[in-house]
Amino acid sequence: MEERTLVILGATGSIGTQTLDVLRKTSGIRLVGISFHRNVELAKRIVEEFQVENVAVTGDVRVESDFAKKIWKGHDSIGEMLESLKPDITMVAVSGFSGLRAVLFSIRYSRRVCLANKESLVCGGFLVRRSLKKTNTELIPVDSEHNAIFQILESDVQKIILTASGGALRDWNVEDMESATPEDVLKHPVWKMGARITVDSATMVNKTFEVLEAMELFDLPFEKVDVKIHREGLVHGVVILPDGNVKIVISPPDMRIPISYSLFYPKRANLETFAVEEISTLSFEDPDPRKYPVLSLLPRIKDSYALRTVFNAADEVAVNAFLKGKIRFGGIYRVIEKTLEEFTSFSEPKNLEEIEQIHEEAQKTAGRVTEWLSSISF
Structure with missing residues (x-):
């Protein structure tokens, strides 16, 4: 049986490293490319162990010219690498909102997408479904x-x-x-x-x-x-x-169990x-x-991709503030709730650019809410 090719996006994260562990214990899939954001040291070890020739670097970090045979850098690096490789399988283990763009590229250039990014469907599910209809790409959830x-x-x-x-x-x-x-x-x-x-x-x-x-x-x-x-x-x-x-x-x-199922299905x-x-x-x-209490917000946001995107952006900002000690744990919900309240006039997004614009505006609003909350919380 011919080996299938695999690209792991977000290879240095939790799902990415567990995918590598599955590859160590199985056969029939060859890793041909990875992307990573900042963890240069771990990425280098992955490249050496699996003899990876193609690497996309999405973060503002320096890599040597001999890091891999082919190196893509910057905002469009993932899309450029996938277009070049057209792998059989792409594991999307990119975390956060940036995963939406990665998923759309993966659907365009892969035969199967193993999806381990929540934000892509939460914020841009209509775009994902639209892209799937245009291709023969399989989408298998990893969660x-x-x-x-x-x-x-x-x-x-x-x-x-x-x-x-x-x-x-x-x-x-x-x-x-x-x-x-x-x-x-x-x-x-x-x-x-x-x-x-x-x-x-x-x-x-x-x-x-x-x-x-x-x-x-x-x-x-x-x-x-x-x-x-x-x-x-x-x-x-x-x-x-x-x-x-x-x-x-x-x-x-x-997680290696659902990861392996998504890779080897059926x-x-x-x-x-x-x-x-x-x-x-x-x-x-x-x-x-x-x-x-956050579950009580579901009925409000479930039918609006705009509000889903606001919800996600507010959570990103609030969790980051909590981990840095700027707000209390209970403040996470209050930041999300208040940010949603501030978005009273909005239009539903029609494309990726409009989703990204809503995300950016929501982050700014959530940032202001967080600063206000931090000033009265302690």
């Missing part, structure tokens, strides 16, 4: 919840359930959560992830994104997507069928097996609206 639903979804469903850990503060009193420190919040009870997504797990912003993602990926109405806190971290997706049957996907909380990689006897309890509970 454990959406990957699980992808595996078991049927054409007629009553509801799907996305499971959530509840984050590091799930057992804290509501009153104490306000003053939680970054150190407290970054102690995730189940997963080991990047800083922003770990904070987003504690606020449930992450799950808010995932509800919107599920609507986009599976063409489901808001009413058919539910969220439950599942402490054990073993059930990743649930599909409830009209006849009373329920399908669930159970696996260890290891086949499955030979990874470590899971002992069913390890399951003792499977619990599900509704999220407490007092602990996770």
